[in-house]
Amino acid sequence: MLLEINLGPLLPEELSEIIAGAVLFLIVWWVVAKKVVPVFEKTYADRTAEITGGIEKAEAAQKEAAEALAEYQAQLATARAEAGRIREDARAQAVTLAAEIREQAQADSTRLVAAAKAQIEVERYQVIHQLRAEVGGLATQLAGRIVGESLEDDERARRSVDRFIADLESQPAEKT
């Protein structure tokens, strides 16, 4: 019934038109679905990732910079405190050192003075001793010449000379 009506241009001239149209369109669809849309979508996804990634990267860099700054400042403060401490230590040490050196110098000088005194004493003693011997000898000789005989071997003479010298010694010592 429908086919008897003259559809005019509404009736396809050839059935092949419908088939060809459908087949061609399916081919186009397939190519677009497999080769075109995924490529575009991938580009968009990459772009989004890159942009958000860039922002994240920038944020991370900023955070890192802030951390680095804080760390640097902390380090600076520590370094300053340490420098102060070292300076303080050095000062204290210097003071201690100076005191030590002074003490040692004093001790040294005391020691040197004592040693010198001791030596002087020893030398004086030796000198006195020698002098006494010589003076004794001289006195004996002198006395011998005066007396005209040798008193050298006489034990008594020797004792008296010694006593004399001891008297001589004690007298100027009391005066001075």
Next chain:
Amino acid sequence: MPGLVGLLIPLEWAVCLGDRAEHAAFPPGVSSFCSRALLPGVLPTWVNNHLIQAIIGAAVVIAFWLWMAHAQKVVPGRKQFVGEYLYNVLRNTIARDILGHDYRKFLPYLVALFSFILVNNLFGEFVLFMFPTFSKIGYAYALALMSFILYNAAGIAKSGFFGYLKKSTLPAGVPKALWVLIIPLEFLSNFIVRPITLALRLFANLFAGHLVVLVFVVGGTLLLESGQVFLIAAGGVSLIFSFAIFALEIFVGVLQAYIFTVLTAQYVSSALAEEH
């Protein structure tokens, strides 16, 4: 080889209806839309100039998109910018706006549909073809059938066969008394009128447009050849005016491609919708 010559020389046509042979040249009419077998006797008659034209159209579309998709970079160059601009119109203003978050699945279909229709429509205005492929109704039926299958398949995949049938024939909240009226009406509207109007809208716009072009160009040419001063002047005006018609036809071709695509997206969207 009348077929090959016919393919290459615009606005040449042959008759398809044997008994209307006398209508070959003038006036332009239904017979102006007849296809010609390309190599009768060598190839089957259905290998005609319009089939070749449709194949070339598909090839152009495929080549264009493959070229645009080739060597894409994150930072687009000039070529990629053009490709992305066109793609974005289809992706964002048609697919995403109408289909919502499900759009990605149907995007290739819509891209292919729009570009295939557009290129074939523009064939009506450009040398070598001068004939919009979709003014042969078979091609329009083919695409309408594809869209019909697509949106029904999407609906059935979503809600199951009977669920989809119920959803698309019975809007929510209709009182039972009206079911007898509403169900046949909705069925008619969703399953019969939709694909037919899709096909007829596309076909009729291009058919009529091409016919107008033929009237102005062929009529103008005949007037120019008439040998009478006034008629020659009228023919010149007619030919000049045909450029305005061509411009209008380019617009109609773009618009029809857009409408077909938007409506297909709309039908898919309503087939996927939770409630009508």
